[in-house]
Amino acid sequence: xxxxxxxxxxxxxIVAAETEMxxxxxxxxxxxxxxxxxxxxxxxxxxxEVVYLLWNLKLPTVTELDAFKAExxxxxxxxxxMLERIKRLPKDAEPMHVLRTLVSALGMHDPDPNxxxxxxxxxxxxNILGHTPTLIAMFxxxxxxxxxxxxxxxxxxxxNFLYMLNxxxxxxxxxxxxxxxxxxxxxxxxxxxxxxxxxxxxxLSDMYSAMTxxxxxxxxxxxxxxxxxxxxxLNDIASPKDVPARIEGMLERxxxxxxxxxxVYKAYDPRATYLxxxxxxxxxxxxxxxxxxxxxxxxxxxxxKVAAKGIYPNVDFYSATTYHSIGLDLDLFTPMFAMxxxxxxAGHVLEQLADNRLYRPKAAYIGPHGxxxxxxxxx
Amino acid sequence: xxxxxxxxxxxxxIVAAETEMxxxxxxxxxxxxxxxxxxxxxxxxxxxEVVYLLWNLKLPTVTELDAFKAExxxxxxxxxxMLERIKRLPKDAEPMHVLRTLVSALGMHDPDPNxxxxxxxxxxxxNILGHTPTLIAMFxxxxxxxxxxxxxxxxxxxxNFLYMLNxxxxxxxxxxxxxxxxxxxxxxxxxxxxxxxxxxxxxLSDMYSAMTxxxxxxxxxxxxxxxxxxxxxLNDIASPKDVPARIEGMLERxxxxxxxxxxVYKAYDPRATYLxxxxxxxxxxxxxxxxxxxxxxxxxxxxxKVAAKGIYPNVDFYSATTYHSIGLDLDLFTPMFAMxxxxxxAGHVLEQLADNRLYRPKAAYIGPHGxxxxxxxxx
Numbered sequence: 071x072x073x074x075x076x077x078x079x080x081x082x083x084i085v086a087a088e089t090e091m092x093x094x095x096x097x098x099x100x101x102x103x104x105x106x107x108x109x110x111x112x113x114x115x116x117x118x119e120v121v122y123l124l125w126n127l128k129l130p131t132v133t134e135l136d137a138f139k140a141e142x143x144x145x146x147x148x149x150x151x152m153l154e155r156i157k158r159l160p161k162d163a164e165p166m167h168v169l170r171t172l173v174s175a176l177g178m179h180d181p182d183p184n185x186x187x188x189x190x191x192x193x194x195x196x197n198i199l200g201h202t203p204t205l206i207a208m209f210x211x212x213x214x215x216x217x218x219x220x221x222x223x224x225x226x227x228x229x230n231f232l233y234m235l236n237x238x239x240x241x242x243x244x245x246x247x248x249x250x251x252x253x254x255x256x257x258x259x260x261x262x263x264x265x266x267x268x269x270x271x272x273x274l275s276d277m278y279s280a281m282t283x284x285x286x287x288x289x290x291x292x293x294x295x296x297x298x299x300x301x302x303x304l305n306d307i308a309s310p311k312d313v314p315a316r317i318e319g320m321l322e323r324x325x326x327x328x329x330x331x332x333x334v335y336k337a338y339d340p341r342a343t344y345l346x347x348x349x350x351x352x353x354x355x356x357x358x359x360x361x362x363x364x365x366x367x368x369x370x371x372x373x374x375k376v377a378a379k380g381i382y383p384n385v386d387f388y389s390a391t392t393y394h395s396i397g398l399d400l401d402l403f404t405p406m407f408a409m410x411x412x413x414x415x416a417g418h419v420l421e422q423l424a425d426n427r428l429y430r431p432k433a434a435y436i437g438p439h440g441x442x443x444x445x446x447x448x449x
Numbered sequence: 450x451x452x453x454x455x456x457x458x459x460x461x462x463i464v465a466a467e468t469e470m471x472x473x474x475x476x477x478x479x480x481x482x483x484x485x486x487x488x489x490x491x492x493x494x495x496x497x498e499v500v501y502l503l504w505n506l507k508l509p510t511v512t513e514l515d516a517f518k519a520e521x522x523x524x525x526x527x528x529x530x531m532l533e534r535i536k537r538l539p540k541d542a543e544p545m546h547v548l549r550t551l552v553s554a555l556g557m558h559d560p561d562p563n564x565x566x567x568x569x570x571x572x573x574x575x576n577i578l579g580h581t582p583t584l585i586a587m588f589x590x591x592x593x594x595x596x597x598x599x600x601x602x603x604x605x606x607x608x609n610f611l612y613m614l615n616x617x618x619x620x621x622x623x624x625x626x627x628x629x630x631x632x633x634x635x636x637x638x639x640x641x642x643x644x645x646x647x648x649x650x651x652x653l654s655d656m657y658s659a660m661t662x663x664x665x666x667x668x669x670x671x672x673x674x675x676x677x678x679x680x681x682x683l684n685d686i687a688s689p690k691d692v693p694a695r696i697e698g699m700l701e702r703x704x705x706x707x708x709x710x711x712x713v714y715k716a717y718d719p720r721a722t723y724l725x726x727x728x729x730x731x732x733x734x735x736x737x738x739x740x741x742x743x744x745x746x747x748x749x750x751x752x753x754k755v756a757a758k759g760i761y762p763n764v765d766f767y768s769a770t771t772y773h774s775i776g777l778d779l780d781l782f783t784p785m786f787a788m789x790x791x792x793x794x795a796g797h798v799l800e801q802l803a804d805n806r807l808y809r810p811k812a813a814y815i816g817p818h819g820x821x822x823x824x825x826x827x828x
Contacts, residue, residue, distance in 0.1 A: 076464040077456070080651065080806035084463070085455040085813045093814040105820030114822050127816065131828050151539070158537070160530070163557035170661060171557060174550040178542035184668075260812035266648050266662060272459065273641050273669020282549060283645060283662030289563075290652020292807045333809055427459035428671045430712055433639035434464045435472035437506065441484030443493050449510050 074432050087268055088425075091124050091417050092257040099337030099382075103257060104128070112344040117227050117252040118142060121199065121413040124257055125192070125420065139226075145200020146221030146230060149179040152201075153208065153218065161213040165206065165405045170285040172205045173198060177278030184276045186423055194277040195416035202412050203227065206405045207234035228252055231409070236397065243355045244396050247348040251389050254341040255407050257414030259334070263287035263294065267415040268422045269429040277419060284415045285408050294407040299328030300390035301400050304364055313367035321375055329387030330372055336380035345388035352395040365391045453811050461712075466647055467804075470503050470796050471636040478716030478761075482636060483507070491723040496606050496631040497521060500578065500792040503636055504571070504799065518605075524579020525600030525609060528558040531580075532587060532597065540592040544585065544784045549664040551584045552577060556657030563655045565802055573656040574795035581791050582606065585784045586613035607631055610788070615776065622734045623775050626727040630768050633720040634786050636793030638713070642666035642673065646794040647801045648808040656798060663794045664787050673786040678707030679769035680779050683743055692746035700754055708766030709751055715759035724767035731774040744770045 077084050093102045101108040103120060104127050111120055122130045122138045130138060155175060159168055176198065177183040182190070208218050211234075219234045228249035232240035240248070258264070263284040271280040288294035307316055320327060332339055353362035369383055393403050456463050472481045480487040482499060483506050490499055501509045501517045509517060534554060538547055555577065556562040561569070587597050590613075598613045607628035611619035619627070637643070642663040650659040667673035686695055699706055711718055732741035748762055772782050 074462050074464050075456075077454075077460075080808050081456075081460075081463075081465060081810035082806075083453050084460075084810045085453050086460060086810035087812045088815050089812040090814070090816040093816065093818065102818065102820075105817035106822050110822040114824070119825075129823060129825070129828055132825055135825065155537070158534070160557050164562065167553070167556040167562055167657065170658060171550060171553040174546070174553050174661065174665075177546040178539050178550060183543065183546055259814075260810050262648065262652050262807060262809050265808060265810060266645060269641065269645050269648060270662065270666045270669075273666050273672035273674075275665055275667075275669035275672075275674075278546065279549060279665025279668050282553065283649065283665045286553075286654055286658025286662045287649045287652050288654075289658050290649075290654035293652035293654075295652075295654075333807070427461075428641060428712070429459050429644060430641050431460035431463045431465035431639050431644060433466045433468040435469070435638075436467050437469040437472065438484035439472065439481065441481075443485050443489040444508060445493070446498075446508070446511055446514065449508055 074434075076434065086265065087260055087418070087422070089259070089418065089421055090127055091414065091421070092259055094259045094334055096332070096334040097336055099335060099340050101258070101340045108254065108340050109344055112250045112253050112341070115253060117249050117256070117410070120253045120256055124413055124417045125195070141196060142200050142227065143223040145197050146204055146223055148201055148204050148208075149176065151179060152176070152205070156205070156208050156212055159209060159212065165209060165401050166285065166289040166408070168209050169202070169206060169405050169408060170282055170289070172209070173202065173285060174278060174282040176201060177276065180278070183278055186271070186274060186276060188420065188423070191277055191420055191423060195420070198277065198281055199412050199416065202409050203231035204234060206402065206409060207231060210235055210399070210402065232396065240396070241355065243351055247352050247392050248396055250344060250348055251392055251406065252410040254345060254385055254389070255410035257411070257417060261293070262290075263411065264415055264418050268418050271419045271422050272426055272429045274426070277416070280419050281412060281415060284411070288408050288411065289404060294404045294411075296328060297386040297390045297393070297403045297407065298400055300386050301394060301403065303328050304361060304390065304394075307364055310360065310363040310367045313364060314371050317368055317371040318375070327368070327372065329390065330376070330383055331381040332384040335382065335384065338382045339384040341385035342383045342388050345385065345392060346383075349388045349391040349395065352392060356395050358395055361391055361394055453813075455813065465644065466639055466797075466801070468638070468797065468800055469506055470793065470800070471638055473638045473713055475711070475713040476715055478714060478719050480637070480719045487633065487719050488723055491629045491632050491720075494632060496628050496635070496789070499632045499635050503792055503796045504574075520575060521579050521606065522602040524576050525583055525602055527580055527583050527587075528555065530558060531555070531584070535584070535587050535591055538588060538591065544588065544780050545664065545668040545787070547588050548581070548585060548784050548787060549661055549668070551588070552581065552664060553657060553661040555580060556655065559657070562657055565650070565653065565655060567799070567802070570656055570799055570802060574799070577656065577660055578791050578795065581788050582610035583613060585781065585788060586610060589614055589778070589781065611775065619775070620734065622730055626731050626771050627775055629723060629727055630771055630785065631789040633724060633764055633768070634789035636790070636796060640672070641669075642790065643794055643797050647797050650798045650801050651805055651808045653805070656795070659798050660791060660794060663790070667787050667790065668783060673783045673790075675707060676765040676769045676772070676782045676786065677779055679765050680773060680782065682707050682747075683740060683769065683773075686743055689739065689742040689746045692743060693750050696747055696750040697754070706747070706751065708769065709755070709762055710760040711763040714761065714763065717761045718763040720764035721762045721767050724764065724771060728767045728770040728774065731771060735774050737774055740770055740773055
C-alpha cells in the first residue's frame, strides 16, 4: 500500500492550498487582502474595488474601476426565465436553500455552463456575483407578496441590493455600513466554504457547481450560520441592564456566547473594529439604540471575563447588529454573507484552476476485512 | 503564529477521515464494502441490500431487507410540486446541472430541511436516494417531449428507474446489469465528491447541501464525468479493426485513453471484472456486439502496451458499454453514477455527523504584506 499520513481532525493546521488573496494572522488579529489591511479597505474602499483587488491582485485605476463597475452593473439583471422561476418558489422556503437552488439553476440558463478557461470562468464569476443580490432581493419580495423591484444600474452593488429589497434607496449611512459588511466578508483564507469551492472545482467541474457547493457549506451553523445565532441572543435579552446577569450566567454554565471567539483569531477580529463604529452610527441614525447598547454591554462583560483567554467579538457580532439596524430579516443574514463571499469563492476557484490538482485524500478504513457474503437465507 | 503542515497537492496520501464502509487496496486491486469483496456483492447481492449494508454495517435478514425495500419504494414518488418544477425546466439543460438543481430544490419542499439528528439525517438520505431516479427519469422524458411515467413501487430500484425512463419494463439481463452498476458505484473511500459531502456537512449544514455539493463535484471530467469520455472514444472509432492503429497512435502521442488507469488502482479495478461479463452478455442479448467488440479490442491493445505500468481498465470503461447497451443517453451516464453514489455520500455524511469536527485547513499566503491603501487618484 502507498504510504498515508494521518491529518488532525478537520485538517486543522494542514496547508491545503496557496492563495494570493487574503492573509490571516490570528494571533495578532491581522487580516489583509493582497497585503492591504482589512480595516483600511473597510474605511476607504468600496466593495467593487475590493473584488477587483481580489481578482486582479492590484488596486484599479479610475478607468479600470469604472469599467469593472459597469461590467458588474450589466449583470444585475437576471437571465430570461429566472424571475418566473423565483415567482414559483415556495414562500416559506429558507432563503439559503433558495439561494443554493437558484445559483444552481443559473447553470441551466447558461448556454455553455461548463466552460472554465480563465476568460470564461471570470465571466461566469462576474455573472454570479452580479445576479446573487437580485436573486435574494426578488425572492424576499416574492415571499412577502410585495411587487418585484427591478435593479437600478445607476446604483452601487450595496445600494442597488438595498433598493431592490426595500423598494426605496437606502440612506447614505445604511449603504456605507452595508458596503463595509460586504468588504469585510469577501474573503477569509481557506475557510470551509472556500475550501469546498476549491475541492469541487478541482474535478474540473464548473463555476455553478463550485458556488452551489460553497453556499451549502456556508449554511451550516458552524460557519456562516453563526451570525443568526448572535441575533437570537440579542433578541432574547430584553434590555441592556439585563445583560450582565444573563451573560455571566451563560459563562458560568459554560454555554457558547455566539459572536465571540473564532477558530482562527485569538486576538480582536480585525473585521469587527470598524463594524462596531458603523453599528453605533446606524443605531444613532435609526434611533434604534437598544440593540447597539445590548451589543456593547455584552462586549463589556465578555471583555472583563474572557478577553484574557483570547475570546473577543468576531465579525458576526457587529454584523448582526448592523444588518438588523438596516432592516434585514434574520434569515437573510447568511445570504448576505454569501452575497459578498461569492467574490472570494470565485477568486479561489480561479486560483485553483490556474494550478490544479484533484483533491482526493484518503479515508482510514476501520472495519473488518475478508468477510464472506452469506446468502440471505443463512443469516 | 500556529504551526502549519504543508500537505501534498490535492491532499494526496493524507488521511482526512475514518470510515467503516469501504476499503480499497489499490496495489492489490481490492475493494470491499464492510469487509465483503465487491465482486461477490456485484454477483450475488442487489443494490438495496448493498445500501442497507453500507448504512447499517451488516447484511440484512429477509425481514430487514423487505422492510428497507418497502421504505425505499415509498420514496419513489416525488414531493408535491416537484413534477411541476421539472416540467418547467429548459429542455436543453445538461442533466447534471438539472440533477444538482432538483436535489437542492428538494430542500425547499422539506418542512424541516435542516434537521440532522441521526434519525432525521437517515430519513432524508432515504428520501433523496428514493427520489433521485424519479428526478432523472422524469426530466429525461420531459426534455424528449414524452409523457411522464410515474414510478411503479412493485419494481426494484434499478428496474423501476429503467421503467420510468423507457416506459417499459427492462429485460432481466438489463435490470441485472444496471443493478450491478449501481452496486459497483455505491461507495469508494474518500473520493472527491464524498470528501466534498463530508466537508460540507462538517459545518452542521444539512443533507440537501451536502448532496447538492457532491453532485457538483461528481460532474467534473476528472471525476464522474470520465465515463462520458469513454463513450466519446468508442463512438469515435468506426469498427473493432480500427482499434489497434488508433489506440497505438494515441499512446505514441501520449494522449490519455479514457477508462484506463485510476489514481487509486495500480492493478485491475475490481469493479471492472464482473461488469465486463455483463457487458458481453448485454451485447449478445441486444445484438449490439460492435460496441463490446471495440471495448474488448481496446482492452487487448492496452494490456499488451501498458498493463506492465499498472494501467488497466477502470469501472468507467465497461460501465460506459453497459449503459449504452441498455439504451441510456450519453449525458445520463454521470447522473447514473450520482444515483448510486447518493448512498455512499449519505453514509459518509452519517459517519461525519457521528464524530464531527469542522474541516478548516489553512492556505499558504504567497502575496505581499503591509501594502498601503493608495487613494484612487494617486494610482
